[in-house]
Amino acid sequence: xxxxxxxxxxxxxxxxxxxxxxxxxxxxxxxxxxxxxxxxxxxxxxxxxxxxxxxxxxxxxxxxxxxxxxxxxxxxxxxxxxxxxxxxxxxxxxxxxxxxxxxxxxxxxxxxxxxxxxxxxxxxxxxxxxxxxxxxxxxxxxxxxxxxxxxxxxxxxxxxxxxxxxxxxxxxxxxxxxxxxxxxxxxxxxxxxxxxxxxxxxxxxxxxxxxxxxxxxxxxxxxxxxxxxxxxxxxxxxxxxxxxxxxxxxxxxxxxxxxxxxxxxxxxxxxxxxxxxxxxxxxxxxxxxxxxxxxxxxxxxxxxxxxxxxxxx
Amino acid sequence: xxxxxxxxxxxxxxxxxxxxxxxxxxxxxxxxxxxxxxxxxxxxxxxxxxxxxxxxxxxxxxxxxxxxxxxxxxxxxxxxxxxxxxxxxxxxxxxxxxxxxxxxxxxxxxxxxxxxxxxxxxxxxxxxxxxxxxxxxxxxxxxxxxxxxxxxxxxxxxxxxxxxxxxxxxxxxxxxxxxxxxxxxxxxxxxxxxxxxxxxxxxxxxxxxxxxxxxxxxxxxxxxxxxxxxxxxxxxxxxxxxxxxxxxxxxxxxxxxxxxxxxxxxxxxxxxxxxxxxxxxxxxxxxxxxxxxxxxxxxxxxxxxxxxxxxxxxxxxxxxxxxxxxxxxxxxxxxxxxxxxxxxxxxxxxxxxxxxxxxxxxxxxxxxxxxxxxxxxxxxxxxxxxxxxxxxxxxxxxxxxxxxxxxxxxxxxxxxxxxxxxxxxxxxxxxxxxxxxxxxxxxxxxxxxxxxxxxxxxxxxxxxxxxxxxxxxxxxxx
Numbered sequence: 050x051x052x053x054x055x056x057x058x059x060x061x062x063x064x065x066x067x068x069x070x071x072x073x074x075x076x077x078x079x080x081x082x083x084x085x086x087x088x089x090x091x092x093x094x095x096x097x098x099x100x101x102x103x104x105x106x107x108x109x110x111x112x113x114x115x116x117x118x119x120x121x122x123x124x125x126x127x128x129x130x131x132x133x134x135x136x137x138x139x140x141x142x143x144x145x146x147x148x149x150x151x152x153x154x155x156x157x158x159x160x161x162x163x164x165x166x167x168x169x170x171x172x173x174x175x176x177x178x179x180x181x182x183x184x185x186x187x188x189x190x191x192x193x194x195x196x197x198x199x200x201x202x203x204x205x206x207x208x209x210x211x212x213x214x215x216x217x218x219x220x221x222x223x224x225x226x227x228x229x230x231x232x233x234x235x236x237x238x239x240x241x242x243x244x245x246x247x248x249x250x251x252x253x254x255x256x257x258x259x260x261x262x263x264x265x266x267x268x269x270x271x272x273x274x275x276x277x278x279x280x281x282x283x284x285x286x287x288x289x290x291x292x293x294x295x296x297x298x299x300x301x302x303x304x305x306x307x308x309x310x311x312x313x314x315x316x317x318x319x320x321x322x323x324x325x326x327x328x329x330x331x332x333x334x335x336x337x338x339x340x341x342x343x344x345x346x347x348x349x350x351x352x353x354x355x356x357x358x359x360x361x362x
Numbered sequence: 363x364x365x366x367x368x369x370x371x372x373x374x375x376x377x378x379x380x381x382x383x384x385x386x387x388x389x390x391x392x393x394x395x396x397x398x399x400x401x402x403x404x405x406x407x408x409x410x411x412x413x414x415x416x417x418x419x420x421x422x423x424x425x426x427x428x429x430x431x432x433x434x435x436x437x438x439x440x441x442x443x444x445x446x447x448x449x450x451x452x453x454x455x456x457x458x459x460x461x462x463x464x465x466x467x468x469x470x471x472x473x474x475x476x477x478x479x480x481x482x483x484x485x486x487x488x489x490x491x492x493x494x495x496x497x498x499x500x501x502x503x504x505x506x507x508x509x510x511x512x513x514x515x516x517x518x519x520x521x522x523x524x525x526x527x528x529x530x531x532x533x534x535x536x537x538x539x540x541x542x543x544x545x546x547x548x549x550x551x552x553x554x555x556x557x558x559x560x561x562x563x564x565x566x567x568x569x570x571x572x573x574x575x576x577x578x579x580x581x582x583x584x585x586x587x588x589x590x591x592x593x594x595x596x597x598x599x600x601x602x603x604x605x606x607x608x609x610x611x612x613x614x615x616x617x618x619x620x621x622x623x624x625x626x627x628x629x630x631x632x633x634x635x636x637x638x639x640x641x642x643x644x645x646x647x648x649x650x651x652x653x654x655x656x657x658x659x660x661x662x663x664x665x666x667x668x669x670x671x672x673x674x675x676x677x678x679x680x681x682x683x684x685x686x687x688x689x690x691x692x693x694x695x696x697x698x699x700x701x702x703x704x705x706x707x708x709x710x711x712x713x714x715x716x717x718x719x720x721x722x723x724x725x726x727x728x729x730x731x732x733x734x735x736x737x738x739x740x741x742x743x744x745x746x747x748x749x750x751x752x753x754x755x756x757x758x759x760x761x762x763x764x765x766x767x768x769x770x771x772x773x774x775x776x777x778x779x780x781x782x783x784x785x786x787x788x789x790x791x792x793x794x795x796x797x798x799x800x801x802x803x804x805x806x807x808x809x810x811x812x813x814x815x816x817x818x819x820x821x822x823x824x825x826x827x828x829x830x831x832x833x834x835x836x837x838x839x840x
Binding site for chain 1 (some may be wrong): 414597626627629630
């Protein structure tokens, strides 16, 4: 397949995944904002949404302080923010349009419909309820795309690049949620394990649709290290770093087999997966969750570059 | 202007109440009269939805807002009888052969110029002439693999060639999608008519491309479609054709030339390319030979072409043949290369380069259509009968300044075809663009083509860039 085609497929899936993630961030922020204020954390939920999105500089330059209106606007609708939901859907569609020949009509239509429907929205007249519906809609658009890929797309190298893009993006997103929670969300005065802390960790679980999963797996009240275990090491959890890594390594293995050649991307992916498989959550907490997560985000970005160099350029 | 010939009702025109339909339209007429009006409204909405959903859009230059627009589709088919089509097909085959002979000649011995059939400066001074092609002999001596001829009808047996599109004719995807939509919307109509299929076009195109693989190629030929990219107005068509043929849709940056051979960048490393169906103009093909600032092309492509390792479809330099000034010499060129008269005549044309003709044209501007020799898509033309006095004055000035740059034709009463409008069914002017494929093995003409319709009452401009629509075109298999 053309390298450019592979590149577009990879980014198509990344942008759809990112749109879904942004919707989840916004949803979590709305939920946290519904907490009684007064505990020193007022407004922090909107600020943390900006922190997770990794766009603080651009946001501050354009809007100054973070509040509900500005964050909603910036993360969902802003033309100038390259990672707004709007621009993610636009970029997904542009990539899809460039490689229509490599997509089934169902996959194309899922992306094209999402874009057409987004354009029919009335952002200005959107109250809280309408915005909540918009968030739901965004997540369902991503599911429609995933479903179309899963149900109709030929399991060839093109499929592998779609899966790679989604898994790399998802791994990055999960890591960011964890990091921001640990270092930015919790005010210094608040005790770890306190009420606010509890609420925030459970919000993180909701953010990745894992609250019920948590109870199934651990059968315990919410504990930070178990949440981290679920999101980092648990292979049953589809958004965990270990799951994403397994997916990435698996897709790269298939590509290596199909093309009869393994390269730096395969070696890097195998190394990451190996490490995540042998690690225990206690070790991660001992050497620092923040350090681990930052290290992982870098490693994931290097892996993305290795994939690009090996296949997409 | 006299009443136009109507495709459905004939010479009498569509104006007469209770007129009987022509034979080819009899079944359609009966069926339409039996159906309630709401039925057609519902079907029209379905058609629009279908086109929107599959994403057939057309980018119009200079319209930033409606960056992607649907070309209006009219659900009343345009029908051509099998007998009419036989003549058209023979005429098109002849036309394609002559255009190819002419191009091989002008980049080779130049017999037509030596014999005085056509003025030397019109050929060698032509904007479409590429001197590089005197060093290239395209594989199998074919220049125009894909010809889109624009035909107009002015009477029962009177079809004219209005224009030849010998560079990169577009519209074939609409021909195919229109049929697809019609078959979904009106299966019962197809059961009542034997309509010659057009769905074979992508296979025919692929067979044509594979047949013209360069002599030097020692592998199973690899063909690609080269597009300027998603922002090109015809990108939908490029991607559609690549998809239907099962070949790669490449941009210039996907290709590179090494040791005078063309390769594409793939996830498995470089892969050799033998045939390039390019939808990129000559000037942008190779920055080393043509426009150096072109980012759409492939550096070194012309060197590979010259070395005979790749076939470019249509050949570089084919633009000489679809120039509107050269067009005026087609009847003579047909006679010169085949010894026969043109089966499909030209529209009578005044060459403004000739002083007598210019004088006549200047005197009769309000009744003529004047076209720029190098214009296309309906831009840069004057339609005398609908132009204002000042538009005519401006054009007269342009004409006097550069008579070489223009030709003029009588305002033809293009045939009309019943079309759904705001006020119900009404006659609208149509033309026809059939597609002719010339391969090393044979010539393939798809029955029918793209019927374009001027949706504005009385308008003769059918171009999609200027608000024209399209219809499905049926050739009856009799």
